[in-house]
Amino acid sequence: MSNDQRTTPRALRPGIYAPIPSFFLEQTEDLDLQALEKHVVMTARAGAGLVLAGSMGEAIHLARTERIALIKAARRALDAAGFTDRPIIAGIGAxxxxxxxxxxxxxxxxxxxxxxxxxxxxxxxxxxxxxQALKAYWKEVSEKSAIPVLVYNYPGASGGINLDSDIIAELAKECPNLAGVKLTCGDVGKLTRIATVVSDPSFTSLYPRKHANAPFLIFGGYTDFILPTAMVNGHGAITGLANVAPNAVVKLFELCEELRTNPSLLPEAQRLQGIIARADATIAKASIAGTKALLEKLYGYGGKPRRPLPPIETFTAQALWDHPHTQDLVRLEQELREM
Incomplete structure (x- = not known):
């Protein structure tokens, strides 16, 4: 069922969202939808949401028809596995x-x-x-979009364009069909300033959303500051590491949420945050190709990026797998899967 046929989008909730890679067949570079469906269900079972056709999904390498095929395949897989209420976020930048x-x-x-x-x-x-031009982009897109829109602030993929907290807060107030922001700038101070605005009790009544179940949420773009995000009333993360170790990253988020009422959980949250932060920094250096290599090692699918993005060298992939930060994360993920 398309969202034009739904009265409202599925609820967007705080949590961990995995930007799903786009998988390609070895010889043809055609979409490997079978691998995609396996991965979507695996991450959903761990409690993670999903984003398709983002940076990790190599959106720049996808044809318009391929983006549509990814969304349809993911929706089909989620529904078949019983995750009918799990929303899909799709990359729409162009x-x-x-x-x-x-x-x-x-x-x-x-x-x-x-x-x-x-x-x-x-x-x-x-x-x-x-x-004015920056604000006009997200204003027009959100006004004319049939679905709510999140702002994606990622200077590394937008020629260095880096929205400040004032612009994002103004957009949150002025655009009722905006449902949040992903901060892949890694700026915790910026996240804190925006959270101060949107978590104020008056924000919801003064600046109501177009859809009540699509609030304005603030997500980090990495896992290395999930704990600080929770402490300033942020809402989780959209992070590539959730592809590799979704149970571990979701567990950290859940601990951080419980901390609000149970401060005794702080040492365990700090322990998990340390393991995950170190792994995030190490694995991020290997980019998309490194993440795919780890998926291949862990789950039997992953493959290579679409050219011209180069695959990771065999030696480098092995070094990434053997790195103590990676192995600490793998052990944590396995422990949580067995619980």
Whole structure:
């Protein structure tokens, strides 16, 4: 069922969301939807949400029809596994505002509940310092999108464009169809400032959302500050490490949530945060190819990125697997799976 046929999107809740890789067949580089469906169900069973066609999903390498195919396959797999209420967030960022809006409509028709939009960095020199142009992009996209939209702030993938907390807070107030932000800038101070605005008790009444079950949530883009995020009223993370060790990352988030009423859990939360933060920093250096190599090692699928993104060298992949930070994470994940 497409979201044009649904009265409201599936609820967007605080938590951990995995930006799902796009898997490709070895010889043809065609989409490997079978691997995608396995991975979607695996992460869902661990308690993680999912994002399709984002940076980890190599959105820049996908045709419009492939984005649609990913969403339909993921929705089919989730529903078949009993996760009918689990929302799908789909990457809709494109070179122009016009195409971003078109991708948002495609995503809604294919079964996505939310879009996440990054601004193109191709003309960053003309846009980065233009507050009006930056705000206009997410304003127009959210106003014309059939589904709620999240802001994706990732300077590394947008030519260095880095939204400040004032712009994001203003967008949250002015755009009722915006449902949150992902901060892959890694700026905990920025996250804190935005959280101060949207967690204020008056925010919901003064700036109501278009959909009551699509609140404005603030997600980090890495796992190395999930604990600090919780302490300033943030809402979790959209993080590539949740592909490799979803149970471990979800457990950390759950501990952080319980800390609000049970401070005695702080030492255990700090322990898990340390293991996960070290692994995140180590694995992130190997980028998409490294994550896929670890998935291949752990779960039997992963493959290579789509060219021109190079695969990881065999020696480097083995070194990544053998690294003590990776092995600490793998042990933690296995322990939690067996509980």
């Amino acid at each position: 070179g122009s505002t016009r195409e971003t809006i078109e991708l948002a409509h495609d995503a809604a028709e294919a079964g996505a509940d939310y879009g996440i939009a990054i601004i193109s960095g191709y003309f960053a020199g003309a846009i980065a310092g233009n507050k």
